[in-house]
Amino acid sequence: MTDAGPQRTDEDTFIVAARAGDTAGFALLTERHRRAVQVHCYRMLANYEDAQDLTQETFLRAWNGRESFDGRAALRTWLHRIATNACLDFLDKRNHRTPVPAELPGGGSEVRYLQPYPDRMLPEDPHESAVARETIELAFIVAVQHLPPRQRAALILRDVLGWPAAATADALELTVASVTSALQRARVTMRERLPERRLDWRTPATRELSDDERATVKAWVEAHERNDLDGLLSLMREDLRFAMPPDPGVVVGGRAALDSWVEGGFGGPGYDDWRCVVATVNRMPAVVEYLRTPADPVYRLFAVDVLDIVDGRIAAITGFAAADKPWLGLPPTL
Structure with a gap:
């Protein structure tokens, strides 16, 4: 993967900084790729905190191996290769980082280590942001966790980042035939795991929320704040799936x-005074819940529910405790 044109200036400058041991120059050039690398790690790991740690590990490995960068590939490509292998090393040591059978009948499987990803931390580049939209949604992130690590890496490098088979094989230290086979198996699994409306993950989505979706979120907020059980139920599909990782169980x-x-x-008492704020998380509509208890003068951050809306009704809710996730950037009180 060789890049030509003005972008080569970055690679040339990086080589000079690397050879001179220039930490400030190195940091300046690599930092602009942090968000893209972190999203890549998140796709591999489905966990924001792990993605942060592995991004730091990527930059540490990049610094220690800086002399190996020869400029034939783009700096971004080189960093993604390092990040991919850092994630694979992480997964090799943590066999528990795989989906587990749901405890409730009919719940399928669940990814208990799943964490939400804040939209404000997505890449600022418009093209990268558009590519990220479909492949940052929770349905994709959960589905890709069902792939063995190297199949997962092959799918993300080939179908999400658009790497050629040869470059992917080189990054994973596999043959092109092995990568092709792994990719074919991965695509089959993804089609089994993803809802039909989400099968074409390779086509970047550019749509915003429709008027119907906005109306559904607004109605949900109003019903939640009124503790209107019938109103909430009317907005749910009969086959709705609810999970709140890391708590076990899919309802x-x-x-x-x-x-x-x-x-x-x-x-009930102590859980009946709510205020809700509409947000987006993982490029999906979300409702941030604040609770005020009788002894407290303010509403305190409680949870964030990420909603999957289909034809005006809610098909899935993934809830996350929010007070312990400062990276979401949510106000602690209202």
Whole structure:
């Protein structure tokens, strides 16, 4: 993968900085790729904190191996290769970082280590941001976790980043035939795991929320703040799936999900004074929930629910405790 034109200035400058041991110059040139590298690590790992750690590991490995960069590939490509192998090393040592069977009947599997990704940390480059849209959604992130690590890497490098087979094989230290075979198997698994409406992950989506989707989110917020159980239920599909990682369990069915919330106290004393804020997380509509208890004068950050809306109704809700996730950049109180 050789790049020509003005971009080569970065590679040439990087080589000079690397050979001179110029830490400031090295940091300046690599830092502009941080967001793209971190999103790549997140796709591999489905966990924001791990992606942060592996991004740091990538830059450390890049500094220690700076003399190996010869400028034949773009600096970005070189960093993504290092990041891919750092993630593979991480996964090789952590066999538990795989989906597990859901504890409830009919729940399928669940990714308990899944964490949300803040939209504000996506790459600023318009093309990279467009590519990120479909492949940062939770459905894709969860589906790709069902792939063995090297199949996962092959799919992301080939189908998301658009690398040629030869470059992918070189990065993964495999033959082109092995990469082609791994990619074919990965695509089959992805089609089994992804909803039909999300099968074409290789076509960058550019759409914004439709008026119907905005109306659904608005109605959800209003019903939630009123503790209106019937109103919430009317917005759910019958086959809705609800999960709140890392807590175990996938609840299937709108009524079952609502019943589980009520059993947990929703709408009862201490859990009946809510304010909600609309946001986007993982390029998906999200509702940030703030709770005020009788002894507290302010509403405090409680949770964020990421919504998958299909034909005006909610098909899936993935909830995350929000107070322990400062990287989301949410105000702690209202």
